[in-house]
Amino acid sequence: MILDGKALSKKILEEIKIEVQKLDKKPHLAVILVGDDTASRIYVNNKKKTALNIGINSTVIELPEDTKEEVLIEHIKKLNNDDDITGILVQMPLPKHINKDNVVCAIDPKKDVDCFTPENVGKLALGMKPYFYPVTPQGILIMLDYYGIQIEGRHVVVIGRSNIVGKPMVQMLLQRNATVTICHSQTKNLDDIIKTADIIISAVGKKIVRCKMVKYKSVLVDVGISRDANGKLTGDLNFSDFKDINEILDFVEAFSPVPGGVGPMTIASLMLNTLLFEHTGILRRIAKSGLE
Ligand code: NAP
DSSP: OBOOHHHHHHHHHHHHHHHHHHOSSOOEEEEEEESOOHHHHHHHHHHHHHHHHTTOEEEEEEEOTTOOHHHHHHHHHHHHHOTTOOEEEEOSOOOTTSOHHHHHHHSOGGGOTTOOSHHHHHHHHTTOOOSSOOHHHHHHHHHHHHTTOOOTTOEEEEEOOOTTTHHHHHHHHHHTTOEEEEEOTTOSOHHHHHTTOSEEEEOSSSOOEEGGGSOTTOEEEEOOOEEOTTSOEEOSEEOTTSSSHHHHHHHOSEEOOSSSSHHHHHHHHHHHHHSSSOOHHHHHHHHHHOOO
16 A cells, blocks of 8 residues: 555645635744755745645745844744744754754744644653644654554554654654654664564655565655655665565555655644644544545
């Protein structure tokens, strides 16, 4: 089975649009971009475009590379106090002279749609309900749930221990009663650990998972984004030992492609967070209706 994040995300965004139309007060996402990083600019523009397409207001605040930390924090405080702004997102990475932790701590946890603040991350770790769940792990779980992938009781190997993907993914999987192993660059015998996984979630940015080596009928979720020798977008999963897509589909229970898997789900998940109410109703409706 292919985990088609592109189609599922499209459906979620359509449903959000319908819900937003019913709201008197539209959600308003503020995104702060500091500096000139090309990839960050593309991500920010995508978020703004997606929000506007579904009726969510969006403001991008662009600040120059040499912006002082205090100035950035002043902008955040203004957004915290602005009743019209319902979500705040500071695009990472920030320039080196800015302390990321100070910036993250300045965001009002009730507007922290990325789940970066210590209050939200702490609540997640304690098994309490944060104001928002982290977008990429939430998007992955929505996708696995939609495709009926069982999580409870299974051994999930998460590769990568970043604050935005690996660590919160582990917390959310534990809450779903998975048995979780987390790996990183210093992990010994990664291939042996991978072989024991029922589900692999790889968030590295290098072709690290030789899929012929994984357990038969495991689920492979590819978060990684990199470019191959020809400049083509690619993920962490290496399928080069397989003859064709049919051989892959015979071997795995499911896998998510890059592009078209986790990436679009991350955007849909961010937009769900930007809504001002519980979004379980939307997901239940989609589970019933399917993607058509
Ligand atoms: P990151 O900060 O880029 O860190 C990469 C992680 O991979 C680190 O934990 C690192 O270990 C680990 N790693 C590096 N080499 C390794 C190796 N040889 N074996 C095992 N682990 C290794 O992580 P990130 O921000 O989560 O991003 C990871 C990838 O996911 C990137 O390609 C990024 O573009 C992509 N991403 C995609 C989405 C999406 O929506 N599709 C969202 C977020 C990120 P150490 O901690 O030991 O350094």
